[in-house]
Amino acid sequence: MLESRNPSKRHRDPEAARRAILDAAQAAFAAHGYDGARFDTIAAGSGYNRSLICQYFRDKENLYLEVIRRADRDIDDFLADLSLNLATTTEREELVRAVFGYLTTHTEIRQILAWEAASDWRTYRRVIPSLMSGAVFPADILEPGNLFRHLLVVNLCLAYFSTIALAAALETDAYENQLIQIDDWFVSYAAMALADSGG
Secondary structure: OOOOOOOHOOOHHHHHHHHHHHHHHHHHHEEOOOOOOOHHHHHHHHHHHHHHHHHHHHOOHHHHHHHHHHHHHHHHHHHHHHOOOOHHHHHHHHHHHHHHHHHHHOOOHHHHHHHHHHHOHHHHHHHHHHHHOOOOOOOHHHOOHHHHHHHHHHHHHHHHHHOOOOOHHHHHHHHHHHHOOOHHHHHHHHHHHHOOOOO
């Protein structure tokens, strides 16, 4: 255990170092947002010093970009398992439930997206050109309007989580399982919103 704390030992595995730094950065961005996350927190969480973090990732914005890029690959894998044809109510409801499930089990990603939504996607919009270069999307998502509809589902789910969290704070236990199990009324509402948007 103590041996893994030895910088010379850790230095020999750059992939493990990158993973540890990205994990710590993701936790910091989830807890504090882009503006609030500090290099000292990321360094302490990863077990690597600031100069090594900068050697791997250059600066905070590039580190954030890499966290988002890693999450984006994970989301792409998740989308690949779904039918992206949103022609029927059943398909739209399936997408809403799947996105909700994904955000339920990927709490840090959900929190980063919530920070972004609260700041009008300011940082995300700044890094999106770098994120999009070389990105490979499933063919269906590139059809006119589909990207908008998938983003709409993500934002509706974020609004749901935010509203339930506020209601839970006001009425304590009444809403506790709605953070892990989505209500049918919300699924129907979101599916209707997708249909109205052309999905």
